[in-house]
């Protein structure tokens with residue numbers, strides 16, 4: 007069963023002079039196992055939208071149902087929330103316990119799992135995020151490096167085996183190698199746990215690599231929703247919104263402009279390389 | 292959640308009261324408080340209230356904002372009123388039934404307590420409504436600067452206050468984010484007895500403290516790297532200026548205070564009126 011967002015509208019400080027409508031009439035469905043990329047300018051409402059997905063905020067109008075659980079209903083919310091794992095931008099907002107092991111087990115403990123199951127899940131989660139158990143399990147989360155903190159925070163959510171994994175700019179502030187590592191990790195969980203992923207990112211390249219569906223928010227409204235192909239062929243519109251299309255799409259566009267005959271649906275580096283190799287190979291023959 | 296709390300309730304409009312030097316306003320408030328306490332006569336009190344309303348009108352702050360400041364006392368005021376009404380037994384007896392006795396002294400005292408509290412709180416809130424927290428601490432620093440002679444750390448205290456005020460909204464926002472991060476991991480903050488709930492706050496308080504200490508460290512470093520070394524020899528961006536308006540305001544207030552003291556001394560209206568009313572009703576001798 008999917009996550010269904012129906013006619014969702016949210017106004018901050020509703021009724022006061024500072025009222026601000028951050029989301030307007032959003033309808034969207036996220037199916038099982040799907041990888042959804044959410045992009046938009048800063049302030050377009052991305053963070054607001056994903057906090058609705060596990061009921062951390064209630065919309066002013068409309069509703070979200072997670073596998074049939076109505077997130078506006080206080081009783082059903084807890085059940086829905088257990089299905090949605092939420093990773094926030096800053097691990098510093100989440101890490102608190104004495105050791106990495108204890109911190110990761112906080113979520114599973116709240117799910118009232120037994121010791122054995124918790125231990126199994128913590129080890130599994132640490133393996134998935136690439137934290138060596140013997141080295142890190144007994145370390146304090148406060149003496150880790152930035153990248154290790156982020157891995158620990160991710161592991162804390164993964165150990166809950168969410169059916170939907172929601173990530174708010176999970177790669178912000180990481181170096182390119184770190185970004186790639188996190189992205190590969192996310193692909194890994196998805197394969198191993200079979201969960202759906204909803205990822206907010208500023209980097210079109212990251213979205214282009216993994217997403218099956220791309221949602222573009224503009225000023226609180228869904229501007230476009232479609233396959234990466236459909237979205238990234240709209241380079242000009244994206245640029246107008248202050249978003250940078252993926253490198254490969256920009257490159258292909260530039261080459262086309264200079265008279266090279268490239269297909270219009272190129273948006274990943276792999277596709278670009280392949281197309282170029284074909285042309286080059288063709289010229290030689 | 293936490294973000295809805297408004298602090299530093301400054302009401303941003305331009306008015307003669309807003310333009311007054313913060314030092315003037317602090318002195319005015321002190322004189323006003325003295326006035327509220329020396330008044331012992333209901334008629335003279337009407338004058339004080341009238342003055343308060345006049346200042347509010349001058350400041351162009353809607354009266355409703357001043358009244359909002361009194362709202363938190365909606366339980367305290369009636370309790371104080373009733374306690375004084377029943378407990379104070381001076382003057383003539385007005386009403387007596389079983390163990391309840393109401394006297395003229397009790398009525399007076401009860402009225403005065405309520406009026407004084409309302410006058411004090413609305414006066415203080417008018418100060419914070421018309422003065423930004425930063426200029427308030429600046430005014431305080433300058434007023435207290437004579438204490439430097441006895442090595443009282445006036446500048447440091449004012450700087451601490453400014454920093455604290457600056458970081459309160461940041462801290463509230465952060466508390467909100469941390470709370471959401473832990474709720475998303477299934478933290479249960481609402482159920483259980485008081486000990487359980489106190490313990491459930493730990494995952495929120497620990498990151499909040501850790502982040503605050505880190506932030507304090509960074510701030511200290513940033514200040515030192517810009518050559519901050521305490522108050523000595525430090526010049527100001529905005530130099531406080533004592534204008535003619537300030538002088539006028541202080542003179543008016545001084546005149547008010549003198550008038551109140553004199554009226555209090557030579558015109559005991561209350562007693563005359565009481566005698567007059569009693570004479571009309573033909574009671575008491």
Ligand SMILES: Nc1ncnc2c1ncn2[C@@H]1O[C@H](COP(=O)(O)OP(=O)(O)O)[C@@H](O)[C@H]1O
Pocket residue numbers: 018019026028046047048049050051052053054055294
């Ligand atoms: N608690 C809040 N109160 C008022 N306005 C808010 C609050 N949180 C966010 N906003 C506003 O809502 C808009 C959307 O914010 P957000 O969802 O964080 O955007 P994004 O994640 O896309 O950058 C922004 O304009 C922001 O200023």
Ligand SMILES: [Mg+2]
Pocket residue numbers: 052053054174
């Ligand atoms: Mg955001």
